[in-house]
Amino acid sequence: MNGTALNAPSFRPTPQNSRFILFSARTNGACGRAVFIDATRLPQFLLAVDLRSHQGHSLVQGIEQLRATAAGLRAHQNIANAAQHMSTIAGFEVYYTLRQQGGENGPGVYITQIKSAQLQATQPGQFRLEGSQLRPDHAAFNRCEQACIVSASHLNAAVEKARKLAQPLAAVANAPSALFFIPTPLENLEGQWLTPQQKTTGRDALCAQLAQALEDAQSADRAHTYVHVANHADTWLQQALAQVTGPLNKLTLAFVDPSPRAGYTIQKLKSLGAKLSQEAITVSTDQAEMTLARLRAKLAKTIGELRRAQPARAVQSVGAHQASKTFLAAAQQANLLSRWTR
Structure with missing residues (x-):
């Protein structure tokens, strides 16, 4: 050299x-x-x-x-x-x-x-979004009135989704919000990949962190916390709820692009006293775009x-x-x- x-x-x-x-x-x-x-x-x-x-x-x-x-x-x-x-x-x-x-x-x-x-690896868990700032914060769910639980292949996609969902709810411009990031396999032209974060952070451990975040939101000194659950993150939420020890009656939840098993998660939430928003389940255009992107990636890979x-x-x-x-x-x-x- x-x-x-x-x-x-x-x-x-x-x-x-x-x-x-x-x-x-x-x-x-x-x-x-x-x-x-x-x-x-x-x-x-x-x-x-x-x-x-x-x-x-x-x-x-x-x-x-x-x-x-x-x-x-x-x-x-x-x-x-x-x-x-x-x-x-x-x-x-x-x-x-x-x-x-x-x-x-x-x-x-x-x-x-x-x-x-294209992207740098990021560890999963809680983050605090405030304006253009993003930083890890293990108490974000306790401190912020609105939160998002998002599964995505990288943090940038999770942040983009969280900002989009939180924006209509912000009573004050640039109001802080919490994000719980759950890494999913990376998909690109070369295939579908298990990420280093998935290797080093077991599902059980991450679900335990999510359960603690929900309990932190419940114990906060405010009347309610609004939580969006996006991109099939309900499958993780369902497992996390099994570890919640107390009520979640201060939480109001909405599901965006959920998995087919979201009904089981909703039943568990209701048993814990959690509320559902007026639009409890919505399917965004992102879901269709993600499906088309996967098809385009497979086609491009085959052509290559x-x-x-x-x-x-x-x-x-x-x-x-x-x-x-x-x-x-x-x-x-x-x-x-x-x-x-x-």
């Missing part, structure tokens, strides 16, 4: 018809897992990242550390394929498959995609796979085009000499 060539290591040989090459001199498997990158992704990677910058150095170092950290608690995991993971490194999303055995070049980490990260299929076959074929041979040879030479990891 300091501008001088790295010592030439002994590299694990890779089959000539494999499209995966070793990521750098440090990821040959001599220390930890071997880390490979799809050679067809290498030009995109080199164009997107200035390896002479601090971010470029951090990205390369982070990818090299996948030989020890791949598929850890800080990585996303594909719900449909437990071998596929995504790690956020230096502002980029690095997608890879972890092969404990097998693989084109043997066991190791196989990087299939690198692209700019079809477009990549032909170049991939050309690289893997023994009779590959001369252009593909030239590209692979150049990529392997760059990797061997470590010239792009300086």
